[in-house]
Every structure is written in C-alpha cells, then in structure tokens.
Amino acid sequence: MLEPVTLAHVAQEAGVSPSTVSRILNGTANVTPEKRARVEAVIARLNFRPNPQAQALANGRSLSIGVITPSLNSTFYGEALAGVEAVLNDTPYHPLVISGQWRPEREQEALDILLLRRVDALILMGGILDDAILERVAQRVPLVAMGRDVRGLSENCIVMDNAGGMRVIVTHLLHLGHRRFAYLTGAERQQDAVERRDAFIATLEQAGVTVPDALIESGDYTEEGGRLAAERLLDSGHSFTALCCANDQMALGARLTLYRRGIRVPEDVSLTGFDDVITSSLMTPPLTTVRQAIYDMGEVAARAALNLLRGERVSMQVFTPELIVRESTHPPGGARRLTRPSEVSL
Structure with a gap:
C-alpha cells in the first residue's frame, strides 16, 4: 500500500519548510512568485491533498454544524434534515445530528455533547430548552432555531405561522x-x-x-x-x-x-x-x-448557519401555510x- 503524501513530503521535495507549504495552501504566505510556483508544482506532481480536518483544527474550526432534533425517526424532522444536508453537501461542513428525544434533560445533554465536540454552529429543530439557555449558547457559537421563536434571538429563527x-x-x-x-x-x-x-x-x-x-x-x-x-x-x-x-x-x-x-x-x-x-x-x-415547506425550512436553516459563520446578518423568516x-x-x-x-x- 502506497504511503500517503504528507505536507512534510511536499516541503522536502520543494526545499522549503512545512510551515511555508501550509501558508501557501491557505493563502497567507509572503513568498516570491518563483518559490510559490515551485511549491505548487510539487503539490501537483505528488498529487498532494490537504487534510481538511487538520486544516480546520489548525484554524480553530471543526467543519461540523451540530443539529439537535426532537426525534430521529420523525418523518417531519427527517425531511427537514434532508434539506440541511443538501445545503451542506456543497460546503466543507458536515452535519452532526443528535436527538433530544422530546425530553429537556436529553436535549441539554445533546447540546453539551455538541459544544464539547466544538461544532462551528448549531441548528435547533423545535426543542423545549428554555430561551435563556439558548441565548447563552448563542454567545458562544452561532445558533439557528427552526420551528420556534427564541426570545432575544428572533432574527436567527425560521418559523411557521x-x-x-x-x-x-x-x-x-x-x-x-x-x-x-x-x-x-x-x-x-x-x-x-x-x-x-x-x-x-x-x-x-x-x-x-x-x-x-x-x-x-x-x-x-x-x-x-x-x-x-x-x-x-x-x-x-x-x-x-x-x-x-x-x-x-x-x-x-x-x-x-x-x-x-x-x-x-x-x-x-x-x-x-x-x-x-x-x-x-x-x-x-x-x-x-x-x-409546511419542511425541506425548504431545513435548507433555509442551513444557509442561515453558514451566513452567521461568515459574519453576515440574518433575519427571521416566516413560512406561510397552505391548506391541502x-x-x-x-x-x-x-x-x-x-x-x-x-x-x-x-
């Protein structure tokens, strides 16, 4: 089995330090055009693929977005989760989903686990945790609530009439x-x-x-x-x-x-x-x-989380019901x- 190409291999072949290769990859290197071209040629020749998780950890990110849903076997929340996943498929982020099982203590436990995993953002689907708890969490990590209006965080909420x-x-x-x-x-x-x-x-x-x-x-x-x-x-x-x-x-x-x-x-x-x-x-x-536009609500929640991660403002979105x-x-x-x-x- 071939040994995977590492950043150290690229640095050795290019005659530069590993830190220089790293800075060239993330766009922060202050090097001559000749040196940059040499490193990039070695990267292409060795078919080097940076480890996204390692890059994320180096930048203080996990590239994961935590999702708390009341139930994993719900047809409603399953459709909403599909919307979240569809949006994140085109990004470096992936969803980390935990069920609160309709119980406040389990929901709090799910929240604690996701924070310990250092998720970059949180999407809360419904839920029964107190607004005050969610306000405190939002001070630590971007938070989007779907299906409820959280006091003090209304602009981060996607709700149904x-x-x-x-x-x-x-x-x-x-x-x-x-x-x-x-x-x-x-x-x-x-x-x-x-x-x-x-x-x-x-x-x-x-x-x-x-x-x-x-x-x-x-x-x-x-x-x-x-x-x-x-x-x-x-x-x-x-x-x-x-x-x-x-x-x-x-x-x-x-x-x-x-x-x-x-x-x-x-x-x-x-x-x-x-x-x-x-x-x-x-x-x-x-x-x-x-x-309810269930799938669409999941998509909107994921886009709102990504917008918050980019430092952009978001606003409450209200979905209008349709009688069938x-x-x-x-x-x-x-x-x-x-x-x-x-x-x-x-």
Whole structure:
C-alpha cells in the first residue's frame, strides 16, 4: 500500500519548510512568485491533498454544524434534515445530528455533547430548552432555531405561522358544517404545539363553538401517542364529527384507532393533520392537512448557519401555510354514537 503524501513530503521535495507549504495552501504566505510556483508544482506532481480536518483544527474550526432534533425517526424532522444536508453537501461542513428525544434533560445533554465536540454552529429543530439557555449558547457559537421563536434571538429563527395554519384547517371544517370538534395536541412544552392549540380554540370560539376539555387530548406528536389519545377521546363518551390533530403523525395513529373502532373517515368523522409529511397523501383516505415547506425550512436553516459563520446578518423568516384538502374531510353526516372496544363485534 502506497504511503500517503504528507505536507512534510511536499516541503522536502520543494526545499522549503512545512510551515511555508501550509501558508501557501491557505493563502497567507509572503513568498516570491518563483518559490510559490515551485511549491505548487510539487503539490501537483505528488498529487498532494490537504487534510481538511487538520486544516480546520489548525484554524480553530471543526467543519461540523451540530443539529439537535426532537426525534430521529420523525418523518417531519427527517425531511427537514434532508434539506440541511443538501445545503451542506456543497460546503466543507458536515452535519452532526443528535436527538433530544422530546425530553429537556436529553436535549441539554445533546447540546453539551455538541459544544464539547466544538461544532462551528448549531441548528435547533423545535426543542423545549428554555430561551435563556439558548441565548447563552448563542454567545458562544452561532445558533439557528427552526420551528420556534427564541426570545432575544428572533432574527436567527425560521418559523411557521402555526396559528394561521390551524385557522385555515378549522375554518375549512366549519364551512363543511362541523360543530362538534375534538383535538389532539402536541407536547405541551413545544412552542408550536401551544400556538396551534390556542388557535384551534380561539377560531372555534369566534364561531360560537366550545370544545369540552374531555375532547382535547395530548398525543405528544407521535403516531403511537395519536393512537392512544384517540382511544381516550372515544372512551370519554362525548361525540364529535371532526377530529383535528396538531400534526400528521398523530393523525396517522388516530386513523388506526378509528378504523379499529369501526368508525369511518370521513363519513362518520372528518380527520385533519398539520405538516403534510410525505406519508399523508398515502393514507387511507388521503389526509386533509396544512402543508409546511419542511425541506425548504431545513435548507433555509442551513444557509442561515453558514451566513452567521461568515459574519453576515440574518433575519427571521416566516413560512406561510397552505391548506391541502384531500378525502379525509366531508360534511358531517350526523353524530354517530362512538363505540367502545367491548361493543365492536369481532
């Protein structure tokens, strides 16, 4: 196996010091044109390739951008991560991704690990760490937040108009004639979950519709959480003709519960989500939802991090939601009495 060519080999062949070769490579050498040409000729002849990591460490950089996501198996965050990766593919930087697992202590641990790894910048996707913690971190390393507005760092945030998105979903259902609603909310410490739930309640109140507390359940933004939360709604004894979910993943889990209880979508219950992840159009029936430009948001977050690394100013970017109407919503056919598991014939 051939021995790899090192900077010392180039220096010896060119008759200069290793430090001179290094300075020529990074563009800071004050040498004669003849000496520069001689070194560059040796570099070309030996096919020398500088080690980017070694160069980065010499310059105090790691060439990595840390990304903290609540979940690694989320279709939403997976699509956003793909956007981040696409932008970084054309740069010397690579993403270093860790999951906070929807828990503040794990999120803090992920943050500590990335800082110890000396990442050059951080991208936080959602998350539940306090704003004050993130403000302190931003004083040490460039930080971009996606999906939340961090107090004191608003210019570094990429957000979705969550209230606007929920308003268009609820208004769509109201126009169809629905007046009996149930709701699955996300993790209570997630800013977007709070904004969507508040908009759901406010939009219905403006229409003169009140939702009983028993018909608002938390599904923690996961498919399994949505499945279990939908079971609790059906066991509450309250009837409803429309079930709004704060994200598509919970809607997928709720759809399974409705199917197992013999409840038809949309004939008995209209079902909606939020996000328009890639699987939503493939559900049975395809899901009515609000489209977020998830991939684009990941791209914008990565570009913002790169801009901050170059010392450039960034500004908050707000993405506007788009209502996507599919076959999971329909005018109410009358409040069907919802069955309990013991009432379903096998």
